[in-house]
Structure formats: C-alpha cells, structure tokens
Amino acid sequence: MKATSKGMIVIADDLTGANDTGGQFARQGMHTEVLLNDAALNATATADIIVVDTNSRAVPAPEAYARVQQAAQKAVAAGFGQYYKKLDSTLRGNVGMEIKAILDLNLHDFALVMPAFPKNGRITVGGNYLLNGAPLSTTEIARDPKTPVYETMLPELLRKQTGFKVGHIDFADISQGQEGIVQALRRHLNDGCRIISSDAWQDEHFLIVAQAAASLSEKILWSGSAGLAEVLPQLFHWAAEQETRQPAFVIAGSVSSVTRGQVEQLVASGYEMIELEVAGYLSWQAGQPHPTLQQVQQALSAGRRIVLVSGYKADTVQQTQAAGEKLGMSLVQVGEKVAQILGWIGAEILRAQDISGVVLTGGDTAVAVCNALGVTGIRVLEEVTPAIPLGAMTTREGKQLLVVTKAGAFGAPDALVKAVKKLEQRR
Numbered sequence: 001m002k003a004t005s006k007g008m009i010v011i012a013d014d015l016t017g018a019n020d021t022g023g024q025f026a027r028q029g030m031h032t033e034v035l036l037n038d039a040a041l042n043a044t045a046t047a048d049i050i051v052v053d054t055n056s057r058a059v060p061a062p063e064a065y066a067r068v069q070q071a072a073q074k075a076v077a078a079g080f081g082q083y084y085k086k087l088d089s090t091l092r093g094n095v096g097m098e099i100k101a102i103l104d105l106n107l108h109d110f111a112l113v114m115p116a117f118p119k120n121g122r123i124t125v126g127g128n129y130l131l132n133g134a135p136l137s138t139t140e141i142a143r144d145p146k147t148p149v150y151e152t153m154l155p156e157l158l159r160k161q162t163g164f165k166v167g168h169i170d171f172a173d174i175s176q177g178q179e180g181i182v183q184a185l186r187r188h189l190n191d192g193c194r195i196i197s198s199d200a201w202q203d204e205h206f207l208i209v210a211q212a213a214a215s216l217s218e219k220i221l222w223s224g225s226a227g228l229a230e231v232l233p234q235l236f237h238w239a240a241e242q243e244t245r246q247p248a249f250v251i252a253g254s255v256s257s258v259t260r261g262q263v264e265q266l267v268a269s270g271y272e273m274i275e276l277e278v279a280g281y282l283s284w285q286a287g288q289p290h291p292t293l294q295q296v297q298q299a300l301s302a303g304r305r306i307v308l309v310s311g312y313k314a315d316t317v318q319q320t321q322a323a324g325e326k327l328g329m330s331l332v333q334v335g336e337k338v339a340q341i342l343g344w345i346g347a348e349i350l351r352a353q354d355i356s357g358v359v360l361t362g363g364d365t366a367v368a369v370c371n372a373l374g375v376t377g378i379r380v381l382e383e384v385t386p387a388i389p390l391g392a393m394t395t396r397e398g399k400q401l402l403v404v405t406k407a408g409a410f411g412a413p414d415a416l417v418k419a420v421k422k423l424e425q426r427r
Helices: 015-026 038-043 061-078 095-103 154-162 171-175 177-190 204-214 226-235 257-268 291-301 314-326 331-352 363-373 415-425
Strands: 008-012 032-035 049-053 082-086 110-114 122-125 128-131 166-169 195-198 220-224 249-252 272-275 306-309 358-361 379-385 388-394 400-406
Touching: 008 015, 008 061, 015 032, 015 049, 015 082, 015 226, 032 038, 038 049, 038 061, 049 061, 061 082, 061 095, 082 095, 082 226, 095 110, 095 154, 095 195, 095 220, 110 204, 128 154, 154 166, 154 195, 166 177, 171 177, 171 204, 177 195, 177 204, 195 204, 204 220, 204 226, 220 226, 249 257, 249 331, 249 363, 249 415, 257 272, 257 306, 257 415, 272 291, 291 306, 291 331, 306 331, 314 331, 331 358, 331 363, 358 363, 358 415, 379 415, 388 415, 400 415
Parallel strands: 008 049, 008 082, 032 049, 082 220, 110 195, 110 220, 166 195, 249 306, 249 358, 272 306, 358 400
Antiparallel strands: 122 128, 379 388, 388 400
16 A cells, blocks of 8 residues: 555554544544454555554553554555554553554654543543542552552653653643644653653643644654544545545435325425326336436436336326326226336436435336346345335346335335435445
8 A cells, every 4th residue: 555645654552542533534534454463564555544453452562563564564555544443442552562563663753652631531641640630649540450550750661661751742832832742742852752752731832742742743754542543634635535425316206295294294305206207107117317317317427316206296196097097097097007107217226327226106006117227136234214215226237226105105204314314324
C-alpha cells in the first residue's frame, strides 16, 4: 500500500483497543480496517487507516518490543505516511517499550504521548494520571493480575520503561494556549527529549496540543488512546470522502390503502412518484414500447429517487377497470396485466440502472419482477422491520441485486422509508 494523504498505521497491543481506536476514524468517514496481525499488511491497499493488533500487552517487554518493531518495519515497507501507537487508557502493558520500538527505527523526531480519555474518566493533570479522580496506582489497575500499573506519574512511567529523557507539557503550559505549548515543546526538544507527554483533562486539549506539535514537525509518533485518535482527522484535514450512493428503486403494485400511506411518507422523504400508465396498454405485450419505462429511466439517470406505483389514485383504478371491460377482461385479468407490465418495466430498469436495490410491494408485483428478471430464488439476509425481509437475488444475466419484499396491506406507515434507507446503507 502506498501512503496517501490519509495513510496511517495504528499499532495496538490488544484487539479491543484496536477496534476502539479504529472506531474513532471510521466514525469520521475513514475507510478503516483492523488486522489481527501484520501478515496481511500489504494486502490492504484501499484502506485509509490500518490498525494492527500485535497482541503484546501481557508478553515480556523484549517480546513486545520485537512484535511492535516488526509491525512498524512492515508499515515502512508498505509506505505508510503517519504512525499512531495505540496505548491502553489505563497505561497497562508495555507502554514505553512499544513506543521505544518505533522510535528506534529513527522515523520520527519525537513521540507525543497523550493516553488520557476524559470521556471515560481518564485524565492527566500535572503529569499525574487519574482514573475517575483517583491516582492510577491506588486503583484496581495496580492490582491487575496480568499487567499491574504501580506508577501514577506519566512521564516517570515512560522514563522507567524506555530509558529516554522525557519532557512533559503540564497545565501551566496548556493554560497559555498554543504559543505556550509550542514554547514548552521546543524547550523539551532542545533538552534532548525523544518523548514528550502531555496533560489532558478536557477533550479540547488534544487538538490544541496536537496542533502545536504539528507546527514543529511532520515526523511525530502520535501515541495515545481513543481520545487523541479522535482529533487526528481534523488535524490532518482528512475530510471524509462522500460515497456516491445510488438511490433505491421502489415498485408499489398494491392498491391497498396501507401502501398508499407508505408511499405518501416515501414521497415526503424525497422520492418522486411516477404512476404507471395502464388503461391504454391492456393489449400491450412484453418488449413493446411503453412511455412509463422511458419516464422512469430518464428520472433515475438524472439521479432522482423514484417510486413507481399503480392504482394509486381511485379514478385511475376505475379508468383501468373500464378499459378492461371494453376488452372483455375480468378484474383478475386486468390485475394480471398490470403485474406483467410492472414486472417487465421493473426488470428493464434493474438490468440497466446502477441502483442500491429494489423494494417490491405486493406479492403479484414481486413475482412478476422476479420472473421477468429470471430470478429463481432470494437469499434472505436480515429484516428491515419484523416480517419485512431484505435479501439478495441474482438475475438471469448474473447481476446481483438487493431486494426488500413487502405485502401490500402490511407494515407501519414508515415501512418503505426504512426499506430504502436500509438498502442504501447495505450498498
């Protein structure tokens, strides 16, 4: 993977922490993948953020060092531009040794260490690491059976574990704003510090300290928990790429008042209703031109969201029935012809258009569309709402489509709205 403007490797020491930090990036639109080890590091070319779990929290320090350094070396070979060392927000594990493992590769000018996570009661004040207001060494973390933490002073813990000179940005520096932080950083760097930790007792401290650090160097090893990770997309101006989501297509062939109400809510949400022309086409045969097909194709091609309906208006139903009587057709035959036309138009649209999926309302309509597409079965994936399933189907030509089926006289008023949202989310 070549580094992009937002190519970052996150090296975590356990899986839950990896997922937690990865979630901070994913929530802001970053394509984020979590790997259980570094074996697949080169096979993740499309992701913005790669999180690797070295599973090194409870292993001896030399082993943790080796695992983290190996992961970092693979990240170098893969071309990552930014590095983040995920730390436990209660400082468990080989925190300092794993930072040292990356610094020893001489990729970075220094490590900025901010493991606090105020949202979860983890803060740093005057270098003291507090858990829900109590010094860390007085909490249950000091009695952890695998990785107890006996040191409350963050910079001292880092010094003991790494042997490096450690500087610290305290509350007095932060209270002076970004210029005060920059001055403190310069002072520590000039003093030979490879690691600089920082106080953080409020969420806004992460960004202001990170901005100050970034103003001095482009080669910083960012080190912290989910709190610091959360501000990095803003720091680097990583705007989430907007996915072009194609709209869902809805075919509502039911004349039920329930379906009419659901269509009304769908239209209110931004869909445009097109009513099928039927009365003049009861002698129509599949393959013949039909004006509704062209109308729907043009609307979808223009990016509009369409619900194709039949029998929506009472006078339309009466006109269709009257036209059928003149042709000697029973009501059943008229209904079958309507379903046939909907099925053919639906199939033509679904073959040609790139859409997120289709909602089929009314059993006859669903069958007609599936038959016209050559679909032989639907694989059920989940429920949109109780008894309204979402599934996947494959056309005669091999095109795969997501589909929601709903009985005509069934469902809450917002059932169609929920169905199209689900299809666009599953895109």
